[in-house]
Amino acid sequence: MIYYKTAEEIELIRKSSLLVSKTLAEIAGMIKPGITGIALDKRAEEFIRDHGAEPAFKGFNGFPYSLCISPNDKVVHGFPSEEELKEGDIISVDCGVAWNGFIGDSAYTFAVGAISEDLQTLLDVTKECLRRGVEKATAGNRVGDISYAVQEYAAQFNYGIVKELVGHGVGKELHEKPEIPNFGKRGSGPKLEEGMVIAIEPMINMGTARVKFWDDGWTVSTKDGKASAHFEHTVAIKKGKAEMLSTFECIEERIKQN
Template identity: 65%
Template sequence: MIFYKTEEEIELIRQGALILGKAHGEIASLIKEGVTTQVLDKRAEEFIKDHGAVPSFLNYNGFKYSLCISPNEVVVHGFPGNHALKSGDILSVDCGVYYKGFHSDSAYTHAVGEVPEEVEKLLNVTKESLYKGIDKAVAGNRMGDVSFAIQQHAETNGFTVVRELVGHGVGKNLHEAPEVPNYGKRGQGTRLQEGMVLAIEPMINLGTRNVVQEDDGWTIRTRDRKPSAHFEHTVVVRKGKAEILTTFEYIEKAKKA
């Protein structure tokens, strides 16, 4: 069942998404060689709670952290820990905020120091594919239009799309209907209507699209252990143009500082 959001509910999601965007900025400012991913998780939890919100992921189905931290070949759902970042790493940071009854969700993949040219291209194309998908998230289109736009951009640039993991609706629950695949056919799937709030999140691999789940029951990595990138925004379907509720503004500012 799809829950359509009122303007008042969308405003609450927008407010939470601003806290989330600022939390991402705090995390981005700490990402450098030698920092452990545990430090990033602790800062995220503190920042979100200090702003009157709750980390969406903390204790979600037994997950013990505020961030999903996924380095290099880890696609999603990685655990923060004692892993110290080094130059050449990439790091996907996925975070959610629960504020005044509603969730928001976003992710960003960071380069640590200098990364190979092909990996930098992977990050750029994955981010671009997110916005290609968002461009199609308008009332009257179908979910397949969003999915196809993401898949086409990724594959045209020589990368592959993870198929086992999808975006999702978001609202009072962190994961709601409908699913938002990152591959598909134009003109197929759920018809998009105003008031749908979606977490659109391409997960794109440098090598093959195949993934495996580690024994911890959470961590998803590429089968060939080649890098994977992940970018995500929470958006609301509108007529003519989708509205992006989350923001990368504070990440970009931190990276320039």
């Protein structure tokens, strides 16, 4: 069942989502060769709690950390580790915040130092997939319109589109209805209506779309060991134009300062 939000509830989700964006911006300033996922996770938790909120991921179905940190061939849900990031790596950082009873959720894939042209293209294409998906997240459209927009653009680059993992509704719970796949047919799926808040999150692989699930119960990586990128926004459905509740602006401003 889809839970429709009031204008007041959407503002609370916006507040949580913007704190997620600020947390990712805080982390962006630390991402360089030699940093560990554990150090990023520790700082994110401190930052979130310093603002009076709680990490939404920590304890969710037993997940033990505040961030999902997924470098290189990890698609999503990676555990922060003591392994140092290296020049040329990419790293998806997914963050959730619970504040005033509502969740914010966003993810960004960062370059660690200078990366190859192929990896940069993967990041650029995945972020553009997200932009195109968000563009279709308007009242009167259907979930399949978002899904098709993501799929249609990624397919032009012969990238693999992960099918086992999807975006989702966001509100009082981290994962609500409806599911938002990154592949599908235009005009299919649940109708998008005002009051819906969703997380759109393309997960795009440089090679095969096939993934493997790790024995830790969380980590997902590409089957062929090639890189994967992941970007995510929390979005409110409106007439005419989607309203992004999270932002990349502060993150990218911080990246420029590195």
